[in-house]
Amino acid sequence: MQSKEKVSIIIPCYNDHLYIVRAVESAVAQTWPVKEIILIDDGSNEQTKIKLRSLKKKIDKLISQANEGVSAARNRGIEAASGEYILVLDSDDYFEPDFCKMALDAFRQDEEIKLVTCYSNWFDEKSSKLFRPLGGKVKDALFKNIAMGSSMFRKRNWEEVGGYDEKMLKGFEDWEFYIRLLKSGGQAYVIQKVLFNYRNKANSRNKKANMEKYAIKEYIYNKHADLYKEHFSFFIHEWLxxxxxxxxxxxxxxxxxxxxxxxxxxxxxxxxxxxxxxxx
Known part of the structure; x- marks a missing residue:
């Protein structure tokens, strides 16, 4: 086993005292042994800060910052990471224990893979449903997101594209990051097994982003106008x-x-x- 195969699990948290313990426990439970867990307190309230301090023995680093948004929090955590591989995890969700091991197996089998995601269980208090992200190449990512926001990638690829866009405070920042990640080539690989649990809260960031989705999409389309022009026929086909x-x-x-x-x-x-x- 090589030290370069270390996984840094990055968990931003903002006012999420109810679920952060479950997220951290799922990181600790990963069967891949070479890992570190980095928590970022993104300007949380005192109730959440107390909960985060109680988790110090289970994690490797706790970084505190003023509330700057999830993109900035992820970037600060990844900057402090010592692993070659990065796994981003939102504070109200959790992974099954074998995700890291299976994701690293995928990376080793194919150099073209830049991003690994998986089938997911979307759940709330009353029900659950299976979600299958599509994966694929940059062309596939132009019309909609092709991976879960909580996925694994190499730190060097994150550095090459400049990290998450910290201007994107209203959502879809993971989608835009994946477009840049795949712009120079490579693909997003989907593990066809349910290894991730997405908590579909009434006030989730995903739902808030959907309320602003047209403005956010306009930002993404304009930022990557060269790609949309290059793949114009495909984009229009998918749109129609x-x-x-x-x-x-x-x-x-x-x-x-x-x-x-x-x-x-x-x-x-x-x-x-x-x-x-x-x-x-």
């Missing part, structure tokens, strides 16, 4: 394919009995509202 699916679903809803009955019931009320508006 998605739009077609959306229209088909909309038509299915409009043709449903529930929609037709509801429309008949509401139509008189709309006419009354229109009449009142015109009279005013």
């Amino acid at each position: 394919k998605t739009d077609k699916k959306r229209e088909a679903f909309k038509q299915q809803v409009m043709n449903s009995l529930d929609y037709k009955v509801g429309n008949k019931i509401l139509k008189p009320l709309r006419l009354i509202g229109l009449f009142k508006k015109n009279r005013d």
